[in-house]
Amino acid sequence: MEPARKVYLQPTPVRIWHWLNAFGIVTLIVTGAQIRFPEYIQLFSGYKSAILLHNTAGLVVAVSFSLWFFYYGVVARNMLKIYVPSKDDLRFGIGRQAKFYLLTYFLGWPNPHHPTPENKFNPMQKSAYLAIMFVLMPLIALTGILLTNVSPLRELVILIGGLKILVAAHFLLACCLCAFLFTHVYLATLGRTPLAYIKPMWTGWEEEEPDRHSHPAA
Amino acid sequence: MTTKSIITMLGALLLSPTSLALAEAGARQDHSQLLVWAFLGMCALIVIIQLMPVVMIAFGLIRGLVKDKAPQPQAQAATDE
Numbered sequence: 001m002e003p004a005r006k007v008y009l010q011p012t013p014v015r016i017w018h019w020l021n022a023f024g025i026v027t028l029i030v031t032g033a034q035i036r037f038p039e040y041i042q043l044f045s046g047y048k049s050a051i052l053l054h055n056t057a058g059l060v061v062a063v064s065f066s067l068w069f070f071y072y073g074v075v076a077r078n079m080l081k082i083y084v085p086s087k088d089d090l091r092f093g094i095g096r097q098a099k100f101y102l103l104t105y106f107l108g109w110p111n112p113h114h115p116t117p118e119n120k121f122n123p124m125q126k127s128a129y130l131a132i133m134f135v136l137m138p139l140i141a142l143t144g145i146l147l148t149n150v151s152p153l154r155e156l157v158i159l160i161g162g163l164k165i166l167v168a169a170h171f172l173l174a175c176c177l178c179a180f181l182f183t184h185v186y187l188a189t190l191g192r193t194p195l196a197y198i199k200p201m202w203t204g205w206e207e208e209e210p211d212r213h214s215h216p217a218a
Numbered sequence: 219m220t221t222k223s224i225i226t227m228l229g230a231l232l233l234s235p236t237s238l239a240l241a242e243a244g245a246r247q248d249h250s251q252l253l254v255w256a257f258l259g260m261c262a263l264i265v266i267i268q269l270m271p272v273v274m275i276a277f278g279l280i281r282g283l284v285k286d287k288a289p290q291p292q293a294q295a296a297t298d299e
């Protein structure tokens with residue numbers, strides 16, 4: 001039997017960004033829940049601790065986001081190619097991939113997408129990651145920065161509609177991110193084994209599967 | 219002790235806000251710094267573990283270079299014969 005071929009899909013900076021980001025965002029969600037609902041959620045010793053940890057995690061996520069941006073935009077210079085879906089992706093790819101996730105995966109059919117370093121995401125992943133990394137993350141970071149600097153950025157806060165609107169927007173965006181996270185983690189476990197797609201995100205190397213060639217995390 | 223009184227006691231323990239008040243009192247002594255340092259420590263661990271293969275490859279390369287430059291007496295002896 002031929003040994004399984006391995007592809008180097010996730011370079012070191014992407015892996016460092018991803019796991020700092022994942023750890024940071026889980027921390028942000030948990031501490032954010034306590035800050036928002038202090039009467040019901042008391043996971044950390046006190047309100048003050050939750051706020052301090054939330055602000056620190058926000059800073060780590062922002063720094064790691066910059067690493068992601070710098071790597072794809074300046075070093076690899078393939079950000080748009082990797083993250084923006086093509087016309088074909090939008091016209092046929094998304095439907096084909098949705099059919100796989102909703103139906104044919106459960107019938108044991110192979111994944112229609114075969115990842116390569118230059119085309120590692122299927123059309124649904126591209127669309128989801130594009131929305132998360134280019135819209136949701138910048139917006140949530142922006143509202144977070146405004147909330148931690150209300151007095152120096154007072155005019156901007158008023159321009160947006162005031163503190164209440166800002167708090168509501170930050171919370172709603174966080175809910176969207178939370179929804180993405182659950183879907184993302186669920187789809188990340190749909191490999192041959194539950195860790196088959198998570199391991200490559202840690203080591204960088206993905207083993208090509210004999211029947212299912214792709215990783216459906218989105 | 220009757221079952222009823224045990225249940226009442228447990229209920230009082232779990233539902234009364236005393237435990238929360240105690241937790242709050244603990245918080246006043248401030249564990250916030252510790253939590254932040256634990257979080258940053260985990261982040262540092264992620265970075266170090268991810269950089270380990272890169273450091274090992276770099277180390278191997280340097281060792282290879284140093285070895286290449288060093289004189290090889292055995293090979294010399296073999297060509298002399």
Ligand code: HEM
Nearest residue numbers: 014021022025125129133181185188197198201215217218
């Ligand atoms: C906490 C648990 C998480 C797990 C287990 C996880 C798992 C994975 C896996 C297995 C991949 C590789 C498959 C793929 O390329 O799609 C991946 C990629 C990705 N994940 Fe996550 N993830 C987590 C959290 C997050 C969070 C919180 C975000 C963003 C807010 C995120 C955003 C991304 C993005 C954008 C990619 C593509 C990275 C690239 O190759 O450029 N992930 N994730």
